[in-house]
Amino acid sequence: MLYDLVIIGAGLAGFSSALVAVxxxxxxxxxxxxxxxxxxxxxxxxxxxxxxxxxxxPLLSLLEGLNRLIDEKPAHPYxxxxxxxxxxxxxxxxxxxxxxxxxxxxSTYKNVIMPTAVGSxxxxxxxxxxxERDVFEAEKIVVAGIRELIDFFxxxxxxxxxxxxxxxxxxxxxxxxxxxxxxxxxxxxxxxLEEKEIRDxxxxxxxxxxxxxxxxxxxxxxxxxxxxxxSHMEEELECKVLEIPTFPPSVMGYRLAETLxxxxxxxxxxIITGYSVDYFKGDKDVEEVAITMSNGRLKxxxxxxxxxxxxxxxxxxxxxxPQEIKETIFSLPVIxxxxxxxxxxxxxxxxxxxxxxxxxxxxxxxxDRTGKVIFNNLFVSGATLGGYDPFLEKSGNGVALSxxxxxxxxxxxx
Amino acid sequence: xxxxxxxxxxxxxxxxICHTQCPVISFYLSFPGPKQLGPELERLRLxxxxxxxxxxxxxxxxxxxxxxxxxxxxxxxxxxxxxLKNKVNMKVGPSEKFRNWILAHNVWWGKMASIIxxxxxxxxxxxLIKFGMGVIGIANRNLPAYNKQKFKLKTEEKTKKALYxxxxxxxxxxxxxxQSTINILESCGYQVKLAPVDCCGTPMLTNALFNxxxxxxxxxxxxxxxxxxxxxxxxxxxxxxxLSLKQEYGDILLNxxxxxxxxxxxxxxxLLEEEESLPFTKDKEKIDKAFYHVPCHLKAQGTGIPAxxxxxxxSVKELIVEDSYCCGIAGTYGFKKEKHNLSLQIGxxxxxxxxxxxxxxxxxxxxxxxxxxFDGTGISVxxxxxxxxxxxx
Numbered sequence: 001m002l003y004d005l006v007i008i009g010a011g012l013a014g015f016s017s018a019l020v021a022v023x024x025x026x027x028x029x030x031x032x033x034x035x036x037x038x039x040x041x042x043x044x045x046x047x048x049x050x051x052x053x054x055x056x057x058p059l060l061s062l063l064e065g066l067n068r069l070i071d072e073k074p075a076h077p078y079x080x081x082x083x084x085x086x087x088x089x090x091x092x093x094x095x096x097x098x099x100x101x102x103x104x105x106x107s108t109y110k111n112v113i114m115p116t117a118v119g120s121x122x123x124x125x126x127x128x129x130x131x132e133r134d135v136f137e138a139e140k141i142v143v144a145g146i147r148e149l150i151d152f153f154x155x156x157x158x159x160x161x162x163x164x165x166x167x168x169x170x171x172x173x174x175x176x177x178x179x180x181x182x183x184x185x186x187x188x189x190x191x192x193l194e195e196k197e198i199r200d201x202x203x204x205x206x207x208x209x210x211x212x213x214x215x216x217x218x219x220x221x222x223x224x225x226x227x228x229x230x231s232h233m234e235e236e237l238e239c240k241v242l243e244i245p246t247f248p249p250s251v252m253g254y255r256l257a258e259t260l261x262x263x264x265x266x267x268x269x270x271i272i273t274g275y276s277v278d279y280f281k282g283d284k285d286v287e288e289v290a291i292t293m294s295n296g297r298l299k300x301x302x303x304x305x306x307x308x309x310x311x312x313x314x315x316x317x318x319x320x321x322p323q324e325i326k327e328t329i330f331s332l333p334v335i336x337x338x339x340x341x342x343x344x345x346x347x348x349x350x351x352x353x354x355x356x357x358x359x360x361x362x363x364x365x366x367x368d369r370t371g372k373v374i375f376n377n378l379f380v381s382g383a384t385l386g387g388y389d390p391f392l393e394k395s396g397n398g399v400a401l402s403x404x405x406x407x408x409x410x411x412x413x414x
Numbered sequence: 415x416x417x418x419x420x421x422x423x424x425x426x427x428x429x430x431i432c433h434t435q436c437p438v439i440s441f442y443l444s445f446p447g448p449k450q451l452g453p454e455l456e457r458l459r460l461x462x463x464x465x466x467x468x469x470x471x472x473x474x475x476x477x478x479x480x481x482x483x484x485x486x487x488x489x490x491x492x493x494x495x496x497x498l499k500n501k502v503n504m505k506v507g508p509s510e511k512f513r514n515w516i517l518a519h520n521v522w523w524g525k526m527a528s529i530i531x532x533x534x535x536x537x538x539x540x541x542l543i544k545f546g547m548g549v550i551g552i553a554n555r556n557l558p559a560y561n562k563q564k565f566k567l568k569t570e571e572k573t574k575k576a577l578y579x580x581x582x583x584x585x586x587x588x589x590x591x592x593q594s595t596i597n598i599l600e601s602c603g604y605q606v607k608l609a610p611v612d613c614c615g616t617p618m619l620t621n622a623l624f625n626x627x628x629x630x631x632x633x634x635x636x637x638x639x640x641x642x643x644x645x646x647x648x649x650x651x652x653x654x655x656x657l658s659l660k661q662e663y664g665d666i667l668l669n670x671x672x673x674x675x676x677x678x679x680x681x682x683x684x685l686l687e688e689e690e691s692l693p694f695t696k697d698k699e700k701i702d703k704a705f706y707h708v709p710c711h712l713k714a715q716g717t718g719i720p721a722x723x724x725x726x727x728x729s730v731k732e733l734i735v736e737d738s739y740c741c742g743i744a745g746t747y748g749f750k751k752e753k754h755n756l757s758l759q760i761g762x763x764x765x766x767x768x769x770x771x772x773x774x775x776x777x778x779x780x781x782x783x784x785x786x787x788f789d790g791t792g793i794s795v796x797x798x799x800x801x802x803x804x805x806x807x
Contacts, residue, residue, distance in 0.1 A: 001723070029718075032488075033488055033489075033490065034431065034485065034486055034487045034488035034489065034490070035431050035435070035486045035487075035488060036488060037429070037488065039429070039431045039434065040429050040430075040431065178443065180443050180444040181444065182444065182446050182450070183450075184443075185430060185433070187430065187433060187434050187439075188439065188443060191439070191440055191443065192443060223434075248428075248429045248430050248431075249429070249430035249431065249433055249434050254434050262738065265737075265738070270718055270719070272716060272718050273485050273486065274484060274485025274486070274487075274714065274716055275485075275716040276490070291716060293660075293715060293716035293717060294657065294660045294661040294676075294714065294715050294716050295659075295660035295661060295676035295677055295679055295715070296664075296673060296676055296677045297676075297677045299716065299717060299718070315488065316488070316489065
């Protein structure tokens, strides 16, 4: 079988490419070692949070900053994609998100400011529509923590938010009466709150304090039935609710990742996870790739084009060795800044290894050290790319979405 | 178990993606899930010495061994491996132990019951027997009926050789799957032999009979290797038998022989996918709409879903392919009294998806998935080989 597109990697970059492919009715397969780190993400899609990155002031007029970045950093993935195509990628995602049943809001014109679990304020670009809530406009803000949930402390969140917003913020602990003799994470609580009986316990305790407020609560309001849970809460409590993304397992990341995965499957994309691509054949073009299945035998996949979206160091698309960093599948040359790290971990200039990655041309084809294209039918996207620091800029999901989009357009052009 | 063999234990970042993929947690919140039971506790167990008993290990009996955690992990950790291995440490009461032992040895009961299937099937509905099963902790649910059949096999020598290992369900409950598979393989030009091998050991492994499984795995591997040396491919049609030969034997035996066996095992449809032309007709009328439930153990093999393409091409107009759900029965799990309800709850999302798409037929490779889906939906369920047999040229 010949696929139009073989995508390696099941993160936002790979899914973004697959969305383009299914829209054009192309036969697509996704091969991935496992489910992507998108599951652990906040569910927000940041285009560019800070620029210049050293200025720790959220970038509000987004396009201005983006254009400046493109002027100043020609090797940055955004410069290779270009403003118009970035806008296309974002607006295309916004409309598909409606179809998928997890509508997103926001636009590429401006960032919005969202509160975090530690009570800081961060810029983001696209967000689930249920998070369309403004902390600056709210008359009254209340932070609620759930006793059974690990890793969320409302006093801490409220305290830091008071400083950031320069206003009084109340906090409350509530108890939802689950006693299962084990640590419960956000996913567990979100499952539990899909049950009306447990939800009612939460509502009863929040009712006296939340009327007319903006209620900040960790993102645990339903795994699959979030729509029902959130609207039930807002109605009953007569307030607005804003979920705050939590530590992994992050329910907001889970909702986005599962929605994309199920949508792509329903559109006929084959998805095989659990086994990594560890073989390829091809000289100027990639002829085939293969995964090693459970029994150690290779299963080969032939495609007209291939997309490499295996992630960066965290996603293990790039593997760190004592002396070097390598791209794991095609051994593509990786360019990493010297020295790779700074002693002060939280240095405002960022850590140079964050911008390590594969270098590509305007079509996102990988380049060798002399600037020549290595494989004509291979396109690289997402965190595997070098030339940007997703942590410092807050641009990780934005780069994934837009380079995934462009990679697919380039791959399907031929 | 070899201490050096750790299945990437230290690659676990505690990202909990596996936790979100566990079908048990959704309906049984007390279950700590694959991350905690697997890599997290394994570190503790290694530090404390593996023989040391931890209270929490008792909950391992709730792990279905669906392996959804394994294939979800982005870092190559296999939580199910630790769960299987550590089940031996569970403190189980004598009656539960006895019940588990009975369920784990379904091959013996199958052998006896299928001698006179009519009598056995009648007896299984007999109230006193039902009561007795209840007493020892077997759920009051439909057991698959026993059947017997003589198989027709061609004997001429061919260069393409397949040793077909049907497994217990097809052998004792649905022998028609065996004849269908023989027909399909022979039409593809294979010389087919039936493997003289009993149970693969999976029911024992999931019921904490680790040493017995290792013994069986060793014995079976030696038998299979004799045929592999003669040029036979080992073919399976049961997803769980397939996975045990392909993966679990290697985890248990840790030897070269298991690796050789694994690499020579093919799911029937994986093999058909390699054929240049298939022996099925396009002239026969296709079924309008069918729902293909991909068993967890087929998904875990990493083969993709080769049967789906073949079914779409020859026998089903609209095929809904779903690999998102676990049916919840997990072999012997759903036959246990205390887990029966949980098992049906876990399957409820699948039942709902099936009913919503209102197919005339459900297709699945796994025998116990079939039992569960029929119980949950009342819609008839068929093995893909049975269906494709009707479309042979």
